[in-house]
Amino acid sequence: MTSTQGKVIVGMSGGVDSSVSAVLLLEQGYDVEGLFMKNWDEDDGTEYCTAKDDLADAEAVCQKIGIKLHTANFAAEYWDNVFEHFLAEYKAGRTPNPDILCNREIKFKVFIDYAEMLGADKIATGHYVRQATQAQGEDVSRPRLLKGLDANKDQSYFLHAVPEAAIARTLFPVGELEKPAVRELAEKHGLVTARKKDSTGICFIGERRFSDFLQQYLPAQPGTIETPDGDVIGEHMGLMYYTLGQRQGLGIGGLVNYPEDPWYVAHKDLERNVLVAVQGKHHSLLYSDALATEPMEWVSGHAPTHQGRFRAKTRYRQDDRPCTLATQADGSVVVQFDQPQRSVTPGQSLVIYDGDICLGGGVIRDTWNAQEVAA
Numbered sequence: 001m002t003s004t005q006g007k008v009i010v011g012m013s014g015g016v017d018s019s020v021s022a023v024l025l026l027e028q029g030y031d032v033e034g035l036f037m038k039n040w041d042e043d044d045g046t047e048y049c050t051a052k053d054d055l056a057d058a059e060a061v062c063q064k065i066g067i068k069l070h071t072a073n074f075a076a077e078y079w080d081n082v083f084e085h086f087l088a089e090y091k092a093g094r095t096p097n098p099d100i101l102c103n104r105e106i107k108f109k110v111f112i113d114y115a116e117m118l119g120a121d122k123i124a125t126g127h128y129v130r131q132a133t134q135a136q137g138e139d140v141s142r143p144r145l146l147k148g149l150d151a152n153k154d155q156s157y158f159l160h161a162v163p164e165a166a167i168a169r170t171l172f173p174v175g176e177l178e179k180p181a182v183r184e185l186a187e188k189h190g191l192v193t194a195r196k197k198d199s200t201g202i203c204f205i206g207e208r209r210f211s212d213f214l215q216q217y218l219p220a221q222p223g224t225i226e227t228p229d230g231d232v233i234g235e236h237m238g239l240m241y242y243t244l245g246q247r248q249g250l251g252i253g254g255l256v257n258y259p260e261d262p263w264y265v266a267h268k269d270l271e272r273n274v275l276v277a278v279q280g281k282h283h284s285l286l287y288s289d290a291l292a293t294e295p296m297e298w299v300s301g302h303a304p305t306h307q308g309r310f311r312a313k314t315r316y317r318q319d320d321r322p323c324t325l326a327t328q329a330d331g332s333v334v335v336q337f338d339q340p341q342r343s344v345t346p347g348q349s350l351v352i353y354d355g356d357i358c359l360g361g362g363v364i365r366d367t368w369n370a371q372e373v374a375a
């Protein structure tokens with residue numbers, strides 16, 4: 001069948017969002033085909049990553065709606081361009097976000113190249129983001145990446161590093177919908193994915209314990225847990241297993257001379273291999289006012305022309321917060337938040353917004369504690 005709208009290859013993950021995206025594109029008159037990609041080859045005989053079941057679901061959906069499903073294995077590219085960086089970041093004491101890199105390097109690069117080889121004019125994904133075009137000059141229009149309509153599901157945080165040219169080649173059919181409406185559509189079309197749980201966490205780790213997974217690749221270096229004053233209060237299994245702000249799993253309690261309040265990870269001292277913990281969820285050492293990033297990745301390819309007031313997130317599950325932005329000569333930014341932010345974590349990304357427009361972001365390099373800023 002030849003359509004007037006052109007050929008679109010939809011990334012079919014075996015989830016409800018991509019299933020409904022394919023249905024919507026068919027309704028819009030596109031010539032639709034699916035592509036399921038495998039990015040991780042298990043070598044230990046176990047399938048933590050649910051790829052087999054997901055492929056079966058993607059196949060069932062494609063059969064039901066009458067589209068062809070292609071499969072591709074990008075495990076080598078994923079290993080080289082996402083996973084090795086992920087390990088290097090952990091080794092350097094940071095907490096990386098592999099989904100951001102996977103989008104830039106795999107879903108919106110290798111995937112696009114493959115789809116073009118299959119004759120696609122566009123690709124589509126089930127991400128909750130929207131696009132608008134911005135008039136530039138006389139008749140040139142450029143795409144803008146906007147937050148998804150459903151504030152609970154907005155995924156622009158994960159897409160901020162995808163270049164404008166790749167955004168321009170992509171359709172995001174569910175970005176204009178609320179999640180419950182997407183599930184209803186899946187029910188209406190009798191898709192097996194209608195009630196499937198949303199995927200959580202990092203796919204290649206699956207349900208296993210994060211520390212068990214990481215230990216296969218990076219040797220653990222146990223050390224001490226200390227208070228900010230240097231009192232030794234426990235032992236840690238290896239700094240990479242802990243996240244700033246974390247409460248669970250520290251194994252500290254019942255210390256003489258300390259109140260019963262829970263302990264939280266405030267800092268990783270890599271040089272001394274010491275984990276610094278503080279008591280109380282709102283201890284000032286858990287907060288930062290300001291941060292600096294690595295060189296930024298702007299969706300449009302360049303920093304906003306006006307400096308100053310924006311909003312920003314330092315992690316996915318967080319509202320964007322008001323801040324002041326100053327771009328630096330090396331392409332990085334320094335951001336000062338109006339209010340101190342809890343557990344700002346090096347390795348995670350800062351993502352900048354101007355209203356609904358996602359401007360871009362960068363990996364957090366340094367943070368300044370509220371007290372340091374005041375001092």
Ligand SMILES: Nc1ncnc2c1ncn2[C@@H]1O[C@H](COP(=O)(O)OP(=O)(O)OP(=O)(O)O)[C@@H](O)[C@H]1O
Nearest residue numbers: 011012013015016017018035036037125126127199
């Ligand atoms: N293995 C895969 N093969 C092809 N496309 C994929 C795959 N995994 C994810 N995608 C694409 O990226 C989008 C976002 O992926 P994410 O892992 O965030 O899933 P999600 O938001 O739960 O969406 P879904 O309900 O479609 O799984 C998917 O909707 C899909 O278009």
